Amino acid sequence: MAIAKTLIISIVILMAGCTGVPEGIDPVSDLNAERYQGTWYEIARLDHSFEEGLSNVTAEYTVQDDGSIRVINRGYSEEDGQWEEAEGRAVFVNDEPEGHLKVSFFGPFYASYVVFELDEDYRYVYITGYDRDYLWFLSRSPTVDDDALAEFKELAEEKGFDLDELIVVDQSRNR
Secondary structure (H helix, E strand, O other), rough: OOOHHHHHHHHHHHHHOOOOOOOOOOOOOOOHHHHOOEEEEEEEOOOOOOOOOOOEEEEEEOOOOOOOEEEEEEEEEEEOEEEEEEEEEEEEEOOOOOOOEEEEEEEOEEEEEEEEEOOOOOEEEEOOOOOOOOOOEEOOOOOHHHHHHHHHHHHHHHHOOOOEEEEOOHHHHOO
């Protein structure tokens, strides 16, 4: 019984850790879900297994009647020669408009989605997960100028992200 209790406590702690915010990262305080919804293009990311090898990645966000946000992530796999798509659901961890959400693509399992930079016109957004292994730069357009990418890299480095594995995403199929 003690082992089962320890296992349950460990799982709860692990799951809570996956919806936390990295130390030194502050979610934006003014995220308007209605303005945020729509299509975003992935400009750059730290690569990870669930997006490995994907180009032309987009995220489509739609606010639902219950206040949750429907998430459709889509990317092209050159290796498979086809589009891949994942549907998920995001909810605010605290209250809107704080940019700390949790997103799930697999039933009851959630992971952090932390918006830590968002320009006032909702053209660019910087996102991380529960730790600094996750980082995305999204834009309303499939391309950005060199200055926008340089600003993203500069702030990410200031916030402690290791950009050695940063991928600038090919968006040639989305132009």
